[in-house]
Amino acid sequence: MSDTLFTNVRILDGTGANPYIGSVLVQGNRIRQVGRSTAPISPSGATVIDGAGATLMPGMTEAHTHFSWNDAADLASIQTMPLEEHVLWTAKVARNYLQAGFTSCLGAACAKPRLDVVVRNAINSGQIPGPRYLAASQEITVPGGLGDEMPPHLPFPDFSFGQVVNGAEDMRRVVRMFLKYGVDSIKINLSGDNFVPGADAKTTWMTDAEVAAAQEEVRMRGKRIIVHARSCASVKQALRHGIRLIYHASFTDTEALDMLEAARDEVFVAPGIGILWALLWESERWGVSHAKAVDMGYEEEWAAACESLKAMHKRGVRVLFGGDYGFAFNPHYQNARDLELFVKHLGFTPMEAIRCATLYGGQIMMRPDELGAIKEGYLADLLLIDGDPLANLSILRDPKRILAVMKDGVFAKAPAIASQRVWERAA
Amino acid sequence: MADVLFTNVRIFDGGGEAPFAGDVLVQGNRISRIVKTGYGQRSPPVLGATTVDGAGAFLMPGMVEAHTHFSWNDQPSLDAIQRMPPEEHILWCAEVAKKYLDMGWTSCVGAAAAKPRLDVVIRNAINDGTIVGPRYLAASQEITVPGGLGDTTAPHLPQHEFAFGAIVSGAEEMRRCVRMFAKYGVDSLKINLSGESITGMPGEMSQFTEDEVRVCVEEAKAWGKRVAAHARSAWSVKQCIKHGIEVIYHASFTDEEALDMLEAHKFEHFVAPGLAWLINTSHHASKWGLTPEVTKKMGYHRELEAAIESMKAMRKRGIRILPGGDYGFAWTPHGTNAKDLEYFVKYVGMSTMEALLSATAWGGPMMKMGKQLGYIREGCLADILLVDGDPLADITILQDKARILAVMKDGEFHRAPPVGEARPLRTGAPATVNRWAA
Numbered sequence: 001m002s003d004t005l006f007t008n009v010r011i012l013d014g015t016g017a018n019p020y021i022g023s024v025l026v027q028g029n030r031i032r033q034v035g036r037s038t039a040p041i042s043p044s045g046a047t048v049i050d051g052a053g054a055t056l057m058p059g060m061t062e063a064h065t066h067f068s069w070n071d072a073a074d075l076a077s078i079q080t081m082p083l084e085e086h087v088l089w090t091a092k093v094a095r096n097y098l099q100a101g102f103t104s105c106l107g108a109a110c111a112k113p114r115l116d117v118v119v120r121n122a123i124n125s126g127q128i129p130g131p132r133y134l135a136a137s138q139e140i141t142v143p144g145g146l147g148d149e150m151p152p153h154l155p156f157p158d159f160s161f162g163q164v165v166n167g168a169e170d171m172r173r174v175v176r177m178f179l180k181y182g183v184d185s186i187k188i189n190l191s192g193d194n195f196v197p198g199a200d201a202k203t204t205w206m207t208d209a210e211v212a213a214a215q216e217e218v219r220m221r222g223k224r225i226i227v228h229a230r231s232c233a234s235v236k237q238a239l240r241h242g243i244r245l246i247y248h249a250s251f252t253d254t255e256a257l258d259m260l261e262a263a264r265d266e267v268f269v270a271p272g273i274g275i276l277w278a279l280l281w282e283s284e285r286w287g288v289s290h291a292k293a294v295d296m297g298y299e300e301e302w303a304a305a306c307e308s309l310k311a312m313h314k315r316g317v318r319v320l321f322g323g324d325y326g327f328a329f330n331p332h333y334q335n336a337r338d339l340e341l342f343v344k345h346l347g348f349t350p351m352e353a354i355r356c357a358t359l360y361g362g363q364i365m366m367r368p369d370e371l372g373a374i375k376e377g378y379l380a381d382l383l384l385i386d387g388d389p390l391a392n393l394s395i396l397r398d399p400k401r402i403l404a405v406m407k408d409g410v411f412a413k414a415p416a417i418a419s420q421r422v423w424e425r426a427a
Numbered sequence: 428m429a430d431v432l433f434t435n436v437r438i439f440d441g442g443g444e445a446p447f448a449g450d451v452l453v454q455g456n457r458i459s460r461i462v463k464t465g466y467g468q469r470s471p472p473v474l475g476a477t478t479v480d481g482a483g484a485f486l487m488p489g490m491v492e493a494h495t496h497f498s499w500n501d502q503p504s505l506d507a508i509q510r511m512p513p514e515e516h517i518l519w520c521a522e523v524a525k526k527y528l529d530m531g532w533t534s535c536v537g538a539a540a541a542k543p544r545l546d547v548v549i550r551n552a553i554n555d556g557t558i559v560g561p562r563y564l565a566a567s568q569e570i571t572v573p574g575g576l577g578d579t580t581a582p583h584l585p586q587h588e589f590a591f592g593a594i595v596s597g598a599e600e601m602r603r604c605v606r607m608f609a610k611y612g613v614d615s616l617k618i619n620l621s622g623e624s625i626t627g628m629p630g631e632m633s634q635f636t637e638d639e640v641r642v643c644v645e646e647a648k649a650w651g652k653r654v655a656a657h658a659r660s661a662w663s664v665k666q667c668i669k670h671g672i673e674v675i676y677h678a679s680f681t682d683e684e685a686l687d688m689l690e691a692h693k694f695e696h697f698v699a700p701g702l703a704w705l706i707n708t709s710h711h712a713s714k715w716g717l718t719p720e721v722t723k724k725m726g727y728h729r730e731l732e733a734a735i736e737s738m739k740a741m742r743k744r745g746i747r748i749l750p751g752g753d754y755g756f757a758w759t760p761h762g763t764n765a766k767d768l769e770y771f772v773k774y775v776g777m778s779t780m781e782a783l784l785s786a787t788a789w790g791g792p793m794m795k796m797g798k799q800l801g802y803i804r805e806g807c808l809a810d811i812l813l814v815d816g817d818p819l820a821d822i823t824i825l826q827d828k829a830r831i832l833a834v835m836k837d838g839e840f841h842r843a844p845p846v847g848e849a850r851p852l853r854t855g856a857p858a859t860v861n862r863w864a865a
Contacts, residue, residue: 082544082548083513083514083517084513084517084544084545084548085548085551085552087513087514087517087518088517088518088521088548088552088557088558089557091518091521092557092558114512114514115514118512118514118515118518121515122515122518127518127522128518
């Protein structure tokens, strides 16, 4: 691994501070030195990348990633992909996330029991390229709930998208199985989803005994529970049980917001609002017209989610970006669009939106002191961006504008080199 | 896909003639023009193509591996291969596929997979661009009988999930098994006609009834599939010819009758002996407990001698002998496959030219692609290697990744040749200065 010096870059350090011109020296897998002046740090043998004024920012963290969702339009089509193809798909998606500037991803459920674990291990052993990854279990649900895709006449678990449990002891057995497989997080579906007929987003289904059993097992092994919680009751249930990473939280009331605020130093909310927007406005091609989406309840949920998230943001609850990309109408690698929605609809400043993906990203990856910012001693996960994301967040989802991606001190996407361009032209 | 012009290369065209100096133009995925540039001739300039100055390097067709097991995981036993979970196993296969292409094998013929769908999935993923790998023909698992080579179930654990191969008994079970693999989309069926000494059943023994073999071939042909056989014994070799089994793996033990039969049908069969397995099991597996004493007792030394004699006889009779075979065990790791060419020269008495042709000229029909593949000729598919040195003078250089300067498959560089400017400077710091201009 050769050392790298970025000179002449506009450093957006990810902490929320204003950008400044400077240079950054990467030695091994860490940021060794950050220079705050136009005079570059001495390269002393490092490969020099002249940024020519491009923005250097920390790699982004996706807070709710489903590598194994295969850009199909429904859960059953994701589930029916055969195992072997599914692993290769998952590996390909992992590689492409890294190329798209996500140097860390937090797995939020996989479609078959071991997909996430296997891909995480393959990334860590260097077998395949991919972001830093925390592996999730399948979604754990109850009969008839979100994730139970068994048709009534085919009641075989192999047909189910999630793991279906009934009762506290059943929950304990399934959680232990996933812990045995080596997951980092256990995903539980506490609420419904407008996607599922008969179990809409305002419903809440798990008993406290079931949630408590899961939490007990997970705490014992030092892992984390992450929850799908759209309904108000499910948000409160999650907080009551000490669950610290809540997905969606569309419906809240004052009590729920007070509880969130009280726990704001520990709790994170990742709303995954991209899919709500997509279903409302961009899913006609897949049979969900705007009228149908309204009928399914997505307009109401969108309005409620905007209110809830604005309130959370005001109360200082950390809101994260990412979520539920990997459907036909909400395809992979467009995840950074969430940041634009945060600014347009939730009252975030662009700087606050970026902080969701950088500083908070290091925190949810459980490495708050070494990941998610451009600071001396931090891990060298860096993006070189052509342009200013603060002025135009949409450049973060344009592959051409992401000039370089570095993970752990190594280029996953190397910057184009002027001398090579000349050579191409001459040929 | 940009067109590529290789200039200043020594062209080995796969036809058996001595290499000549010239230029090769690749347009799209085919070789569109070859110009001999000897005797002061110069090739006309080409507009719009990327030019690769070979500086005298050896340009040859991509090689074809005739007996490939992507899913063997460099372990010392069938059991250890079989026990890998399917998720890890498919990632392993993808990694190995890339390695073969890295080493210059632009085509591989699958000779059996360790789980039912591994080969099919890898072939499809290569073809649709999900992963990189050689052109590939996907095989079934090994079809075997209870107690035969590939039946790794333990008496107290008879579940078929523990079996390395697909176990059948009787003609109708064979038919069901072949149909299942045909449904999965394999290109060829692999049937273990003979034993294998390391598994307890010696290589001279045969294990299938005529009826089972007949049904296997009949059913495979009905689906348009090829049959390939593990056939070490003379009897099993004859079975292959009698039943029209196109690909004969090993053929270690032959008698006059078997050789006569083979010669009479020599353009209907391919023989891939897989000598690497015999040589390395006999002499280079001590680290894994298989000392020469042990393997001698197993019978491998005797089989190696018999196999060498058989191959020499087949070579004299003009039977097609192809390289490759059984790489993917601990003592025959993936990527070292070009050793087979060295073994052909060293043990079978082939010239280096014959050894090279065995990996190129016969590769086209082995891949069912006729003469489109395996030649550097106008109109042929652009599977091309650029080699530093002369394999005709030293066949072993093909084992060295650093000597294989570039690998092109279907007109695209898998490994592009190193560019002069990219060479590190010898003196001065900084070592390299890369400038990105907005």
